[in-house]
Amino acid sequence: MSFVTLLDYIGIIVFVITGALVAARNENDIISFVILGAVTGIGGGTLRDMMLGQTPVFWIREPIYIYICLATSVMTFFTAHFISRYQKYILWADALGMALFSVVGAQIALGAGAPEAVAVLMGVITAIFGGIIRDTLSSNESLIMRKEIYATASFAGALTYVALEHFQILPTGITLWIGVAVTFSLRGAAIIYNLRLPGYRWVRTP
Amino acid sequence: MSFVTLLDYIGIIVFVITGALVAARNENDIISFVILGAVTGIGGGTLRDMMLGQTPVFWIREPIYIYICLATSVMTFFTAHFISRYQKYILWADALGMALFSVVGAQIALGAGAPEAVAVLMGVITAIFGGIIRDTLSSNESLIMRKEIYATASFAGALTYVALEHFQILPTGITLWIGVAVTFSLRGAAIIYNLRLPGYRWVRTP
Amino acid sequence: MSFVTLLDYIGIIVFVITGALVAARNENDIISFVILGAVTGIGGGTLRDMMLGQTPVFWIREPIYIYICLATSVMTFFTAHFISRYQKYILWADALGMALFSVVGAQIALGAGAPEAVAVLMGVITAIFGGIIRDTLSSNESLIMRKEIYATASFAGALTYVALEHFQILPTGITLWIGVAVTFSLRGAAIIYNLRLPGYRWVRTP
Numbered sequence: 047m048s049f050v051t052l053l054d055y056i057g058i059i060v061f062v063i064t065g066a067l068v069a070a071r072n073e074n075d076i077i078s079f080v081i082l083g084a085v086t087g088i089g090g091g092t093l094r095d096m097m098l099g100q101t102p103v104f105w106i107r108e109p110i111y112i113y114i115c116l117a118t119s120v121m122t123f124f125t126a127h128f129i130s131r132y133q134k135y136i137l138w139a140d141a142l143g144m145a146l147f148s149v150v151g152a153q154i155a156l157g158a159g160a161p162e163a164v165a166v167l168m169g170v171i172t173a174i175f176g177g178i179i180r181d182t183l184s185s186n187e188s189l190i191m192r193k194e195i196y197a198t199a200s201f202a203g204a205l206t207y208v209a210l211e212h213f214q215i216l217p218t219g220i221t222l223w224i225g226v227a228v229t230f231s232l233r234g235a236a237i238i239y240n241l242r243l244p245g246y247r248w249v250r251t252p
Numbered sequence: 253m254s255f256v257t258l259l260d261y262i263g264i265i266v267f268v269i270t271g272a273l274v275a276a277r278n279e280n281d282i283i284s285f286v287i288l289g290a291v292t293g294i295g296g297g298t299l300r301d302m303m304l305g306q307t308p309v310f311w312i313r314e315p316i317y318i319y320i321c322l323a324t325s326v327m328t329f330f331t332a333h334f335i336s337r338y339q340k341y342i343l344w345a346d347a348l349g350m351a352l353f354s355v356v357g358a359q360i361a362l363g364a365g366a367p368e369a370v371a372v373l374m375g376v377i378t379a380i381f382g383g384i385i386r387d388t389l390s391s392n393e394s395l396i397m398r399k400e401i402y403a404t405a406s407f408a409g410a411l412t413y414v415a416l417e418h419f420q421i422l423p424t425g426i427t428l429w430i431g432v433a434v435t436f437s438l439r440g441a442a443i444i445y446n447l448r449l450p451g452y453r454w455v456r457t458p
Numbered sequence: 459m460s461f462v463t464l465l466d467y468i469g470i471i472v473f474v475i476t477g478a479l480v481a482a483r484n485e486n487d488i489i490s491f492v493i494l495g496a497v498t499g500i501g502g503g504t505l506r507d508m509m510l511g512q513t514p515v516f517w518i519r520e521p522i523y524i525y526i527c528l529a530t531s532v533m534t535f536f537t538a539h540f541i542s543r544y545q546k547y548i549l550w551a552d553a554l555g556m557a558l559f560s561v562v563g564a565q566i567a568l569g570a571g572a573p574e575a576v577a578v579l580m581g582v583i584t585a586i587f588g589g590i591i592r593d594t595l596s597s598n599e600s601l602i603m604r605k606e607i608y609a610t611a612s613f614a615g616a617l618t619y620v621a622l623e624h625f626q627i628l629p630t631g632i633t634l635w636i637g638v639a640v641t642f643s644l645r646g647a648a649i650i651y652n653l654r655l656p657g658y659r660w661v662r663t664p
Contacts, residue, residue: 072397075449077404081380081396092303097504099513101305102366109369126452160514163521178595183384183394188595190493191484198489243487246538278603281655283610287586287602298509307511308572315575332658389590389600 049219050153053146053226055114060143061176062087062118063129064136068184070126076119082180083119084112090176094151094168098158137237141199145229147173148200149207149222162208169204170197173229193245195236203229255425256359259352259432261320266349267382268293268324269335270342274390276332282325288386289325290318296382300357300374304364343443347405351435353379354406355413355428368414375410376403379435399451401442409435461631462565465558465638467526472555473588474499474530475541476548480596482538488531494592495531496524502588506563506580510570549649553611557641559585560612561619561634574620581616582609585641605657607648615641 065086069079088105095103105111122129129136151172155165174189174197181188189196207225210216216224235241271292275285294311301309311317328335335342357378361371380395380403387394395402413431416422422430441447477498481491500517507515517523534541541548563584567577586601586609593600601608619637622628628636647653 070452071454073451073454074397074399075401075404075451077407077449078396079452081403096302096508097513097515097518099305099511099515101303101307101513102364103303103305106303106366106370109367112369112373123452127454158514160518161521163524164518167524182388182594183396185393185397187597190490190595191486191597193486195487197493198487201489243489245485245487246482246491246535248483248485248539276658277660279657279660280603280605281607281610281657283613283655284602285658287609302508305511307509307513308570309509309511312509312572312576315573318575318579329658333660388594389602391599391603 050150050222054150057143057146057150058087058111058114059118060139062115063122064140065180066119066122067126067130068180070130072184076123079123080116080119082183083122084115085183086176086180087115088176089179090147090172090174091151093175094172098155098160100158141230141233141237144173144200144233145203145226148203148229149225152204152208153222156211162212166204166208170200173200193242195232195241195243198243199229199233199236202232256356256428260356263349263352263356264293264317264320265324266345268321269328270346271386272325272328273332273336274386276336278390282329285329286322286325288389289328290321291389292382292386293321295385296353296378296380297357299381300360300378304361304366306364347436347439347443350379350406350439351409351432354409354435355431358410358413359428362417368418372410372414376406379406399448401438401447401449404449405435405439405442408438462562462634466562469555469558469562470499470523470526471530472551474527475534476552477592478531478534479538479542480592482542484596488535491535492528492531494595495534496527497595498588498592499527501591502559502584502586503563505587506566506584510567510572512570553642553645553649556585556612556645557615557638560615560641561637564616564619565634568623574624578616578620582612585612605654607644607653607655610655611641611645611648614644
C-alpha cells in the first residue's frame with residue numbers, strides 16, 4: 047500500500063465519521079448512517095474522478111473504499127454518543143482529513159495528466175465537496191456559505207504542493223507532507239483563533 | 253425489447269409522476285413539470301452511468317427515455333388533480349418503481365463488469381438518487397433524513413438479487429423478480445405498518 | 459478563437475457574476491466568491507460534459523475557463539457594491555448568458571454526435587444547471603420552483619437552433635444567432651411584462 051493510499055484511507059475514515067454524526071444528531075437508522083457517511087467520505091473524490099474522466103470512479107475500481115465506508119459508519123452508529131463527546135477533536139480530525147484530501151486530490155489529478163491549475167482545483171474539490179453534499183442532503187448551511195477559513199486552507203495546501211512539485215526541488219514524499227502541513231496549520235489556526243478572511247460588506251443602498 | 257428494459261420503463265414512468273406531482277403541488281408551469289419529472293425519473297440512472305463511466309449516459313444513447321419522461325410529465329400536468337386523489341396508490345407505485353430500479357441498477361452494473369459489492373450499491377443509487385435530487389431541488393426534507401424504511405428496502409432487494417446471481421442457482425429471469433419482490437414487500441410492509449428500523453438515540457450531555 | 463467560443467466566454471463571465479453576487483449578499487470572503495462564481499459559471503457545462511462522456515470536462519482540457527472564473531470572481535469581490543446597483547441590468551445580463559449557453563450547449567452536444575432531442579436538452583441543462591447548483595448551495599429557492607419563464611425560454615431557443623440546423627437552410631453562423639435571439643427575447647419579454655406560463659392549479663379536496 048503506497049503512502050498516498052494510506053493518507054487517503056485516513057481522510058475517508060475521518061470524513062465518514064463527520065457524515066455519520068449528522069445522521070446521529072438526526073436520530074436516523076443505520077442505513078442513513080451508511081449513506082450520509084459514504085457521500086461525505088467519497089463524494090468529493092467521486093466528483094473529481096467523474097470530471098477527470100477517470101471512470102469507473104475509484105471506489106468501483108477498488109471496492110475496499112466501500113468496505114471502509116461501511117465499517118466506519120456502522121462503528122459510528124454504535125459509538126456516536128462516545129465520539130460526539132469529543133466534538134472538539136472531531137473538528138481537528140476533520141481538519142486533518144481535509145488537509146489529506148487537498149493534497150491527495152491534487153496528486154491524483156497530476157497523475158492523470160491534468161494541468162497544474164486544474165490539479166490545485168481538484169485538490170480543493172476533493173476536500174470540500176463531500177462536506178458540501180453532506181450539508182445539502184441534511185439541509186444544513188453549506189460550508190461554502192459559512193465564514194470560517196476552510197476552502198481557503200485547502201486551496202493554500204494544494205497550491206503549495208503543486209508549486210513544490212513543479213520546481214522538483216524536493217522528493218514527492220516530502221512535498222506531500224508540506225502541503226498537508228500548510229492546510230492543517232492554517233485550518234488549525236482558524237479553529238483556535240476563530241480566524242476569518244475579511245468578508246465583503248454589503249451596503250444597502252438607502 | 254428485453255424484460256429488464258420493460259421494468260426500467262415502468263420504474264421511470266412511476267418516478268416521473270412523483271416528481272411532476274411536486275411541481276403540481278407548487279403550482280408550477282409545464283416546463284417545471286418536465287424538469288422535475290425528468291430529474292426524478294432518470295437522475296439516479298444518470299449518476300450511476302457517470303460513475304461507471306458508461307457514457308454517454310443511457311438516455312443519450314437511447315433517446316426514447318427522454319420521450320417517456322416528456323410524455324409522462326405532460327400527461328401528469330393535465331391529470332395531476334385526478335392522480336393526486338389516489339395519493340395512497342402513488343406511494344405504492346413509488347414502492348414498485350423503487351423495487352424495479354434497485355434490481356435493474358444492480359443488473360446494469362454487473363453487466364458493466366462492476367464488482368458485486370459495487371453492483372449492490374449501484375442498485376441503491378439508481379433507486380434513491382432520483383428522489384434525493386427531487387427533494388433537494390424542491391427544498392423538501394431529503395428522503396435520506398426521513399426515518400421510514402426506504403433505502404433499506406432497496407438495499408435488501410439489490411443484495412438478494414446479486415447474491416442469487418452469484419450462486420447461479422436460478423435463471424436471471426427469476427432472480428430479478430425475487431429481488432424486486434424483496435424490496436417491494438419490505439417497503440410495502442413499512443408503508444402498511446409504519447415500520448422503521450431502530451434509530452440512533454441522541455443523548456444530550458447535561 | 460471561434461465565434462462560439464467567444465459567446466461561451468461571455469456567458470460564463472455573466473454567470474460567474476450572478477454567482478459571486480450571492481456571496482456578496484451573504485458577506486462571504488473572496489474564496490467563497492470564487493467557488494460560488496465558478497460553480498454557477500461552469501457547473502452546467504461540467505454536468506453536460508460528464509453526461510456526454512466528453513471527459514476530462516472542458517475546463518480541464520482548456521484551463522483558460524478557470525482563469526476567467528477566477529478573474530471575474532475577484533473583480534466582483536472588489537466591485538460588487540457598484541455592480542449590484544445595476545441589479546436590473548444583471549437580470550438582463552443573466553438573460554443574455556442564458557441565451558448564449560442554451561445555443562452553445564446544444565451546439566456542443568450536436569458536435570459530440572448526440573441525437574437532436576438530446577442536443578436540445580443539453581442546451582437547457584447547460585443554461586440552467588449552473589444557476590440551480592448556485593441556488594441549492596446558497597439555500598435560495600431553486601429557479602426550477604419559481605414561476606417565471608426561464609427554462610422555457612432556454613428550451614425555445616435551443617429547439618429553434620437545433621431545428622434550423624436540421625433543415626440546413628441557413629449557415630450555422632446565422633442559426634446560432636437566431637437561437638440566441640429567440641431565448642433572449644422570450645426571457646426579456648418575461649422580465650418586462652412579468653410573463654408566466656399558466657401554472658397547474660392545485661385544488662385541495664374538501
